[in-house]
Amino acid sequence: MATATTHAQERAAELNVLVRRQRSLWRDAGYRLMRNRAAVLGLAVIVAAALMAVFAPVIAPYDPTLQNGKVGNFEPVWTGSKYTSPDYVLGTDVLGRDMLSRLIYASRISMVVGFTPTLVIFTLGIAVGLSSGYFGGLVDQVLMRITDVVYAFPDFLFLLIIVASFRNSAFGLLLDGLVLIFVALAIVGWVGVARLTRGQILQLKEREFTEAARAIGAKPARIMWRHLLPNALAPLIVSAAFSVPGAIIGEATLSFLGVGIRPPTASWGAMIQQAFPSFSTNPWGVLLPAVSISIVMLAFTFVGDGLRDALDPRMKT
Amino acid sequence: MLQYTIRRILLIIPTLFFVALITFTLAKMAPGSPFDKNPDKPPSQATIDRWNRYYGLDKPVAEQFAMWLGNVARFDFGVSITRQRPVADIIGQGFPTTAQLGLQALFLSLAVALPLGIVSALRQNTIVDYASLFFATIGTTIPSFVIAIFFIYIFGVGLRLLPFVGWGTPQHMIMPTVILSLGSAAFLTRITRASMLEAVRQDYVRTARSKGLREQVVIVGHVLKNALIPVATVVGPAAAALITGSFIIETIFSVPGIGREYIRSIVALDYPVIMATTLLYAFFIVVANLTVDLVYGMLDPRIKVGK
Numbered sequence: 241m242a243t244a245t246t247h248a249q250e251r252a253a254e255l256n257v258l259v260r261r262q263r264s265l266w267r268d269a270g271y272r273l274m275r276n277r278a279a280v281l282g283l284a285v286i287v288a289a290a291l292m293a294v295f296a297p298v299i300a301p302y303d304p305t306l307q308n309g310k311v312g313n314f315e316p317v318w319t320g321s322k323y324t325s326p327d328y329v330l331g332t333d334v335l336g337r338d339m340l341s342r343l344i345y346a347s348r349i350s351m352v353v354g355f356t357p358t359l360v361i362f363t364l365g366i367a368v369g370l371s372s373g374y375f376g377g378l379v380d381q382v383l384m385r386i387t388d389v390v391y392a393f394p395d396f397l398f399l400l401i402i403v404a405s406f407r408n409s410a411f412g413l414l415l416d417g418l419v420l421i422f423v424a425l426a427i428v429g430w431v432g433v434a435r436l437t438r439g440q441i442l443q444l445k446e447r448e449f450t451e452a453a454r455a456i457g458a459k460p461a462r463i464m465w466r467h468l469l470p471n472a473l474a475p476l477i478v479s480a481a482f483s484v485p486g487a488i489i490g491e492a493t494l495s496f497l498g499v500g501i502r503p504p505t506a507s508w509g510a511m512i513q514q515a516f517p518s519f520s521t522n523p524w525g526v527l528l529p530a531v532s533i534s535i536v537m538l539a540f541t542f543v544g545d546g547l548r549d550a551l552d553p554r555m556k557t
Numbered sequence: 558m559l560q561y562t563i564r565r566i567l568l569i570i571p572t573l574f575f576v577a578l579i580t581f582t583l584a585k586m587a588p589g590s591p592f593d594k595n596p597d598k599p600p601s602q603a604t605i606d607r608w609n610r611y612y613g614l615d616k617p618v619a620e621q622f623a624m625w626l627g628n629v630a631r632f633d634f635g636v637s638i639t640r641q642r643p644v645a646d647i648i649g650q651g652f653p654t655t656a657q658l659g660l661q662a663l664f665l666s667l668a669v670a671l672p673l674g675i676v677s678a679l680r681q682n683t684i685v686d687y688a689s690l691f692f693a694t695i696g697t698t699i700p701s702f703v704i705a706i707f708f709i710y711i712f713g714v715g716l717r718l719l720p721f722v723g724w725g726t727p728q729h730m731i732m733p734t735v736i737l738s739l740g741s742a743a744f745l746t747r748i749t750r751a752s753m754l755e756a757v758r759q760d761y762v763r764t765a766r767s768k769g770l771r772e773q774v775v776i777v778g779h780v781l782k783n784a785l786i787p788v789a790t791v792v793g794p795a796a797a798a799l800i801t802g803s804f805i806i807e808t809i810f811s812v813p814g815i816g817r818e819y820i821r822s823i824v825a826l827d828y829p830v831i832m833a834t835t836l837l838y839a840f841f842i843v844v845a846n847l848t849v850d851l852v853y854g855m856l857d858p859r860i861k862v863g864k
Contacts, residue, residue, distance in 0.1 A: 388568070389575040391846070396801040397838060401580055401831070404823040405587035489700045493805060496702050497820055512706065519706075520714050530706045534699050541698040 272550035279546025285539035293348040300341035305504040308336035313522045323522075333515060333525050342506040343532055349507040350536060353418065353491040354484040357425035362480055365430040369437025370464050374445060383434055390431045398428050399490055403499050416505040421494065425487050436479055440472035474551040481547045485540035492533055508533045562851060569843050576839040577832065581625065584828045585618050625832065635829035637822070644833045648815055654724060655807070655814030659799050661734045666742035666795065671788070673742075674749025678784075679776070681754065689746055696743020701802050705736045705809050724812045733810045737802050741795040749788050756784035786857050793849035797842045 273279055292299060314331040316339075317324050324331065330339035372380040390398070402424040406412040412420045444450060445468065453467050494500030495509030503510065508529040515525030600608075609615045613624055628635060634644035677689035696704075712732065713721040720729050756762065757780050765775045807816035815834055822830035 388572055389579070391842075393576055393579070393835075393839060394797050394801040394842060396804075397835065400804075400820075400823055401583050401835065404826070405583040408587070485698070493700060493702060497805070497808065497824075499824060512702070519709065523710050523714055526706055527710060530703045533703050537698045537700070538694070541694060545694075 269547075269550040273546050276546040276549065278542040279550075282539040282542030282546065285535060286543065289347050289536055289539070290351055292344055293351040296344050296348055300338075300344045302338040302341040304337060304341045304345040304506045306337060308332065310336065312336040313518060313525070315522060315524050316528075319524070330528060331522070331524055333511065334518060337504075339525065339528055342511060343508070343528060346506040346508045346511060346529065346532070347536075349418070349491065349501055349505070350488045350533075353421060353425075354488045354540075357422050357429065357487050358480055358483045360422070360426040361429040361433055361483060362476065364426070365433025366437050366469070366476065368430070369434040370441060370469065372434065373438035373441025374460060374464055374468065380438070383431075383438065387431050387435050390428075395428050396490070396493070399424050399494065400497075400499070402427060403494055407499060413502070416502045417500060421491055421500060425490055429483060429487075433476070433479065433483075436475060437472060440475060441468050444468050444471050478544065478548045478551060481540070481544035485537050485544070488533075488536065488540070558854065565847050565850070569840075569847070572843055573836060573839055577626070577629075577836055578622070580832055580835045581622050581828075584826070584831055585621075587826055629836070634833040637827055637830050639822075639825045639827045640830075644829045647818055647830060648833060648837065651813060651815035651818050654812060655803055655816055658730070658733060658737060658807070658812060658814060659796075659803055661730065662738035662741070662799050662802075663796060665734060666738040666745055666799075667792075669738070669742045670745030670749055671785075674746045674788075675753055675781070675784075677746070678750045678753030678757065686750075689750065693743045693746045693750075696739045697747065701736055701740055702805050702809060704739060705732070705806065708732055708736055709809075722811045724810070724814075729810075733806050733812055737799060737806045740802060741798050744798070745788065745791065745795055748791050749784070752787045753780065753784045756780045759783070786853070789856055790849055790853050793842075793845045796845045800838055800841060 311325060311328060311332045313334055314323050314325055314328050314336075315321050316331045317326060317329055328338050328340070330343065332339055333342065368379070368383060372383045403412075403420060406420050406424075407417065414420065441464075450463060450467055453463050458467070491500055491507065492509030492512075495507045496513045498513055501507040501510050503514070511529040512526050515522070515529075519526050606615070613621055616624070625635070632645070634648070636642065637644050637647055640647065673689045673692070677686040680686055709721045709732070712719045719732050720726075721732055723729055724733075762775060762779055765779045766772075770778075803814065803816040804820050805816075806812065807814045808820050811817070815837070818830065819834045819838075821827075822834065
């Protein structure tokens with residue numbers, strides 16, 4: 241790449257014309273992303289949430305599972321009701337646990353649950369999709385049949401059944417149920433990625449550059465890795481950007497239904513579930529985690545939309 | 558076309574078979590038994606054995622599955638373990654409510670999404686367009702149970718305008734229907750808008766205008782006709798989203814439908830109910846997708862379905 245640039249510059253100097261400095265596709269996309277205000281704001285929120293998750297033990301004023309029997313269901317200080325205390329800025333939950341600390345610690349669950357399964361889903365999905373799209377044959381047949389079945393299973397229904405079935409096994413108890421949620425999200429999610437990759441590869445392998453690579457004797461592994469995958473990456477990145485908030489919603493919904501993260505660990509969905517019965521008396525226990533989820537969700541959507549516009553201005557929906 | 562239709566209809570059977578097999582396997586792998594739900598007074602081993610025999614749970618898993626399949630072929634879905642009632646009764650009782658909720662939400666989301674998507678595409682980059690994009694972003698981004706919380710807080714707890722527990726009167730139906738429809742309405746608005754924007758830029762639209770056709774004729778006859786085809790294809794997935802959405806909405810608003818029953822049965826590991834409802838849901842989704850594919854072929858003569 242470097243020599244190409246110098247050649248272009250030398251040639252430009254010879255001809256006495258100006259050349260635009262070459263920018264790679266990715267730099268171009270990054271530039272477009274950074275000019276998108278909503279996406280930058282979203283990115284800032286995500287970074288802030290990630291920092292909050294990492295430094296939760298430092299920021300949180302209390303232990304999120306510490307119960308204080310004297311202060312159950314306190315309201316945030318700004319409400320000015322008599323059930324407030326300056327010690328608990330955002331109030332307490334039913335069991336007298338500090339809301340602020342729980343909200344901060346819950347961001348850990350959301351961040352981990354958003355990124356970990358997405359990593360697994362994309363590694364697995366891309367591997368299967370590449371080989372199925374490139375080689376066809378048995379792998380492809382099996383993949384398409386699996387997709388048919390999984391498509392008849394609404395994602396959330398499948399997720400719910402997997403989680404409910406293994407909830408009480410030793411495996412389901414690992415890390416307060418977090419590991420089970422990872423695995424369930426990965427099982428449900430990888431098929432869509434495999435299918436997306438396959439579709440891309442089917443188109444790309446008919447193009448001239450693939451034929452050229454094959455003509456000069458490139459091995460299938462090299463063609464897939466160096467020629468096909470980089471060209472298929474844009475839609476995959478966009479889909480990954482939406483898969484992260486999808487996983488966060490999945491965990492929140494499962495926890496809200498009572499089959500997700502186990503108490504006493506704080507998760508936004510679980511906090512809503514625990515506070516829901518006393519919604520009319522103290523709505524804050526429900527509203528604060530609900531607002532937290534909404535902010536994080538919007539941030540991810542802004543980034544996802546921004547990435548889509550930046551990577552391929554033609555892709556629109 | 559006919560051959561393709563028949564093949565697709567026949568493919569429903571293996572698909573549903575695998576859905577049933579997966580659900581059955583997962584449910585059987587679950588530790589714990591539906592009979593140990595009362596920790597204070599666990600039933601005696603003799604009672605459990607008797608119940609296991611009664612429900613056929615003492616037989617090998619493969620045999621249980623074969624038995625279940627045989628019964629389903631005769632439309633016998635067994636007896637709920639935690640409710641001691643036939644599953645068919647439970648589903649029959651909840652189904653009208655869930656169907657009503659789902660259909661209301663589907664019609665509402667179409668009634669909102671189509672005009673909104675069309676208008677915002679025709680008035681691109683105006684305040685109407687931004688408002689509809691804002692709605693579409695919120696609706697597709699924020700999970701329905703979170704939106705439900707905000708609605709309950711504003712209209713139920715705050716303004717005391719609408720009841721938020723139960724079902725029956727029209728007032729009870731407003732919040733669940735609106736919230737259930739929100740996600741698919743937002744999604745359909747996005748698709749309609751994008752598809753309209755694509756269609757208005759086509760050459761045949763310019764041709765139609767240059768022929769001097771009136772704007773209404775161009776929009777309705779040329780743009781809409783083509784723009785709505787992609788929208789029709791996503792009505793199937795949207796309907797599927799409504800089905801899964803209904804579990805959560807029914808649970809939040811205590812709507813006595815099969816969605817709430819489904820969540821209850823999953824938490825209680827009530828296999829007969831889980832199996833029957835999963836199969837029912839999968840059936841609806843497969844049929845919805847099939848209908849959409851077939852309608853797609855009819856709407857768009859350029860598409861040749863089948864091979």
